[in-house]
Amino acid sequence: xxxxxxxxxxxxxxxxxxxxxxxxxxxxxxxxxxxxxxxxxxxxxxxxxxxxxxxxxxxxxxxxxxxxxxxxxxxxxxxxxxxxxxxxxxxxxxxxxxxxxxxxxxxxxxxxxxxxxxxxxxxxxxxxxxxxxxxxxxxxxxxxxxxxxxxxxxxxxxxxxxxxxxxxxxxxxxxxxxxxxxxxxxxxxxxxxxxxxxxxxxxxxxxxxxxxxxxxxxxxxxxxxxxxxxxxxxxxxxxxxxxxxxxxxxxxxxxxxxxxxxxxxxxxxxxxxxxxxxxxxxxxxxxxxxxxxxxxxxxxxxxxxxxxxxxxxxxxxxxxxxxxxxxxxxxxxxxxxxxxxxxxxxxxxxxxxxxxxxxxxxxxxxxxxxxxxxxxxxxxxxxxxxxxxxxxxxxxxxxxxxxxxxxxxxxxxxxxxxxxxxxxxxxxxxxx
Numbered sequence: 001x002x003x004x005x006x007x008x009x010x011x012x013x014x015x016x017x018x019x020x021x022x023x024x025x026x027x028x029x030x031x032x033x034x035x036x037x038x039x040x041x042x043x044x045x046x047x048x049x050x051x052x053x054x055x056x057x058x059x060x061x062x063x064x065x066x067x068x069x070x071x072x073x074x075x076x077x078x079x080x081x082x083x084x085x086x087x088x089x090x091x092x093x094x095x096x097x098x099x100x101x102x103x104x105x106x107x108x109x110x111x112x113x114x115x116x117x118x119x120x121x122x123x124x125x126x127x128x129x130x131x132x133x134x135x136x137x138x139x140x141x142x143x144x145x146x147x148x149x150x151x152x153x154x155x156x157x158x159x160x161x162x163x164x165x166x167x168x169x170x171x172x173x174x175x176x177x178x179x180x181x182x183x184x185x186x187x188x189x190x191x192x193x194x195x196x197x198x199x200x201x202x203x204x205x206x207x208x209x210x211x212x213x214x215x216x217x218x219x220x221x222x223x224x225x226x227x228x229x230x231x232x233x234x235x236x237x238x239x240x241x242x243x244x245x246x247x248x249x250x251x252x253x254x255x256x257x258x259x260x261x262x263x264x265x266x267x268x269x270x271x272x273x274x275x276x277x278x279x280x281x282x283x284x285x286x287x288x289x290x291x292x293x294x295x296x297x298x299x300x301x302x303x304x305x306x307x308x309x310x311x312x313x314x315x316x317x318x319x320x321x322x323x324x325x326x327x328x329x330x331x332x333x334x335x336x337x338x339x340x341x342x343x344x345x346x347x348x349x350x351x352x353x354x355x356x357x358x359x360x361x362x363x364x365x366x367x368x369x370x371x372x373x374x375x376x377x378x379x380x381x382x383x384x385x386x387x388x389x390x391x392x393x394x395x396x397x398x399x400x401x402x403x404x405x406x407x408x409x410x411x412x413x414x415x416x417x418x419x420x421x422x423x424x425x426x427x428x429x430x431x432x
Contacts, residue, residue: 094174095167096169096174096400098118099116099117099118099119101116102114102116102395103391103395104393106386107390108241110134111129111172111173112128112396112399113127114126115179125176125177125178126177126179127176128174128177129399131171132171143244147175147242148166150214150219150242150245151163151166153217153219157213158367159209159239160213160214160238161238161240163175163176163177164177172399180230180233180238182231182375183230183231183385184226184229184231185226185227185291186227188373189291193294197321198372199372201359202359204356205361206236207287208347211224211284212346214245215346218249219247219249220249220276220277221244221245222280223241223243223244223283224284224286225263225264225283231373231375231385232375234367234375236367244259251277255274255275255276256274260283262306263286263296265310266282266283266310267282267310267335268337270310271311278337282340284350297329311335315329324357327354328353331353
């Protein structure tokens with residue numbers, strides 16, 4: 001009643017509120033396109049944000065630490081003695097000219113994702129093309145090789161993107177991946193603002209299944225967000241982008257690298273405390289909250305305020321969700337990771353929660369449950385669910401080319417040697 005009275009007596013207030021909400025959403029969407037390293041650099045130059053004690057604690061402005069993560073004091077690319085060698089190439093014959101590169105369908109810090117058709121096979125793939133020099137400049141080669149390693153383990157799960165093969169040129173890395181054209185979950189949330197609970201439950205169940213599988217391989221995902229969650233042509237979830245995955249984390253193991261996406265950082269990550277696989281369940285809670293309410297749980301345009309909210313503000317849930325959804329969100333978004341849902345039995349705790357009681361998990365993993373939303377794509381060339389920001393961009397000529405051997409510089413040679421063993425081709429019997 002109070003809201004209605006205010007609307008009747010002061011229409012300009014309602015208009016200003018609407019403008020404020022629009023401004024929040026626009027700022028939110030712009031920030032979401034930024035990587036954490038770039039985002040940290042931006043707030044580090046904001047004098048107001050830097051004065052906030054929580055931000056100062058996170059950034060360690062007075063005494064910078066982990067410069068390779070914060071991009072402070074960048075150093076030259078690693079010398080050959082520091083290079084990663086994962087063994088001989090398994091696919092020395094693959095090359096960029098094997099493909100017709102048709103459209104840009106995504107962009108990241110180190111390169112682009114393109115829709116490509118293999119000339120001989122006439123199959124469509126999503127090819128992730130990364131610039132070696134950019135990776136080395138930010139000392140991210142370990143993350144890239146980790147992404148490749150995780151992709152090699154994903155061929156058995158229906159809700160994880162698959163790697164068909166990878167190869168490299170002197171200056172670029174190429175991941176040849178499943179082509180998924182149902183759109184990012186973020187894209188659909190932008191258009192619809194929020195989802196009804198049954199739809200959110202279906203997506204959350206498929207995401208949880210994928211995370212549980214990664215955890216069974218001792219892999220912590222660490223960067224769950226709607227931009228990294230795709231829909232396939234039927235409407236099933238496909239988790240992608242494994243660049244921040246951490247391998248070899250046993251059931252009770254921890255890690256401490258400060259990484260992720262600002263809106264989804266768990267309290268223990270912000271506190272720079274050791275954290276474990278329950279960080280993924282926090283992120284699942286944040287994504288589920290966003291699916292139900294339209295924004296992440298502690299979101300603020302003011303970064304310092306948002307971090308403070310994540311660390312200190314109690315979770316606030318509006319009454320328009322069921323009690324089981326409320327109970328699940330309270331369990332996943334528990335600030336104390338030792339009390340968080342999933343802390344004891346990992347995925348089994350999520351799987352057995354009452355919120356997911358309508359889900360038959362065997363049917364789910366076998367894709368026997370009809371998705372609540374069908375992207376209705378007509379074929380591989382149907383790009384309606386990709387952001388025009390990407391698809392309107394021309395395909396660079398250099399994507400399908402390698403540097404002429406005469407023109408290869410010393411820095412390109414060094415970059416080439418840093419990724420020995422990157423190339424991969426699966427044995428014939430490993431294709432599903």
